[in-house]
Amino acid sequence: MRTNLDGIKVSGAWGKLPKVTIPAPFAIDKTQAKVLIAGKGAEVTADGLFSFRYYLAAGPTGKKLEESFSSKSDFTTTLSGLIKGFQTTLVGKKVGSRVLLAVTGPDGYDSQGGSQDGSIKVGDTLIFVVDIVGAAVAQPSGKTVTPPAGLPTVTGGAADKPTVTMPGTAAPAAMSAVSLIEGTGAKVAKDDTIYVRYVGYSWKTGKLVDDQWTPNDGLLSSTISGWQTGLLGKRVGSRVLLVLPPKDGYPQGSNNPPLEAGDTIVYVIDILYTYKKTA
Numbered sequence: 001m002r003t004n005l006d007g008i009k010v011s012g013a014w015g016k017l018p019k020v021t022i023p024a025p026f027a028i029d030k031t032q033a034k035v036l037i038a039g040k041g042a043e044v045t046a047d048g049l050f051s052f053r054y055y056l057a058a059g060p061t062g063k064k065l066e067e068s069f070s071s072k073s074d075f076t077t078t079l080s081g082l083i084k085g086f087q088t089t090l091v092g093k094k095v096g097s098r099v100l101l102a103v104t105g106p107d108g109y110d111s112q113g114g115s116q117d118g119s120i121k122v123g124d125t126l127i128f129v130v131d132i133v134g135a136a137v138a139q140p141s142g143k144t145v146t147p148p149a150g151l152p153t154v155t156g157g158a159a160d161k162p163t164v165t166m167p168g169t170a171a172p173a174a175m176s177a178v179s180l181i182e183g184t185g186a187k188v189a190k191d192d193t194i195y196v197r198y199v200g201y202s203w204k205t206g207k208l209v210d211d212q213w214t215p216n217d218g219l220l221s222s223t224i225s226g227w228q229t230g231l232l233g234k235r236v237g238s239r240v241l242l243v244l245p246p247k248d249g250y251p252q253g254s255n256n257p258p259l260e261a262g263d264t265i266v267y268v269i270d271i272l273y274t275y276k277k278t279a
Contacts, residue, residue, distance in 0.1 A: 002028050005102055010036055010129055014098050017069035018055055018129045024062030027125045031107040033089035039096020039132060042185070044079065046091050048136035049195050049217065049273050051076040059102070059125030073278045074133045076193075083108050085126070095135050101128040136195050136215070136273035140181040140239040147178045147241060152201070152266050154180055154241055161213050162239070162268045164201040171203045171264035176243040177230030180268070183237020188274045190232055194220050195273035200257055203243075203264035210257035210265070215272055224249055227267075236274055242267040 008026070012018040014037050044050045051074040055067040068075065079087045085103030093099055105123040114121045140158045147154075150169065156162040158181060188194060195217040200210030220228055226248035234240055245264050253261035 002026065002102075004028075005032055005034050005100055008100060008102070008127060010098075010100055014096065014131055015053070015069075015133070017067060018098070020055060020057055020064070020127065020129060022057055022059070022062035022127055024060060026059040026062060026102070026127065028059070028102040028104060031085045031088060031101070031103050033093075033102075034100045035093065035097055036100050036129075037096070037098035039094040041095025041132075042135040042137050044090050044093050044095075044132060044135045045138060046079055046087075048138065048215075049076055049078055049275070050090075050095075050135040051133040051275055053131045053133060055129040057127040058120065059127055060121075065119050069131075074275070075278070076134075076275050085128075086130075090130070090132075093132055095132050097132045099130045099132070101130060102126070103128065134186070134273065134275060137183070137185065137237050138272070140183060140270050141237050142182045142184055142235075144181055145179055147180060148176075151176060151178065151241065151243060152203075154268055158239065162199060164199065164208075164266055164268060166201070166203055166206045166266070171245065172243060173245060175226055175230065175245055175248040176241070177226075177234075178241045179234060179238045180241050181237070181239040183235040183271065185236025185271075186274055187233050187235055188220060188231050188271065189276075190220060190228070191276065192220050192274045193217050193277050194231065194271060195275075196269050196271055198267055198269040201266045202259060203266055204260065209259055210267070217273070219277075227269075231269065231271065234271055236271050238271045240267075240269045240271065242269065
């Protein structure tokens with residue numbers, strides 16, 4: 001039973017299929033991780049989305065079981081959706097990093113009785129090489145921008161749920177999409193899935209009508225037209241003010257969010273992550 005990762009050799013460029021040599025049979029006393037390449041991007045958090053590629057080998061044989069590098073498929077999930085060995089080792093690791101993991105059976109697939117195909121048995125140590133491709137930010141960060149005159153006033157810090165106050169004038173005929181905080185992350189593309197938190201206010205009543213401050217993700221293409229237009233090209237880490245007349249929001253009104261026909265809806269959206277879904 002080994003106490004460290006010495007003896008496992010990994011070579012190759014980040015993002016590319018690694019060459020992994022394992023002194024089999026390999027078993028470890030506790031789950032461990034070693035950063036082979038240190039990234040400088042956003043940190044993986046316990047409950048935020050992140051994307052990765054992986055190589056998996058069986059400790060007893062040293063042989064590769066599967067890998068996602070060849071297909072260039074990035075898996076996007078939260079750590080809570082993965083095995084315990086990932087949860088205990090990847091928090092705080094940064095985008096751009098390559099991490100070597102040795103995961104004990106109890107922290108791997110023992111609770112599932114191993115793998116269905118029998119390639120992973122109860123008690124097997126598993127060897128992973130994980131390249132962290134992307135990670136959600138916890139809150140907006142970047143240059144603060146003063147919006148043009150005549151738009152609603154937004155108050156609250158980057159970590160806070162914003163409050164929106166209408167200017168007391170007639171709603172504008174044209175939509176506005178203004179970054180109140182300009183992030184520096186990836187730009188939102190039309191076929192992306194976006195991970196956001198947001199609030200929506202009725203221009204007519206000045207009341208909060210759509211409170212989605214717990215982050216969630218969805219295809220940009222499945223949102224209302226004002227989101228598809230207004231968020232396109234905006235960067236991760238941005239806080240965006242959208243003022244959407246009926247034609248860009250809800251022309252017939254809406255039950256959810258509760259909005260009368262003809263009303264303008266005002267959104268403040270924090271863009272925490274953007275990625276492309278893979279099958």
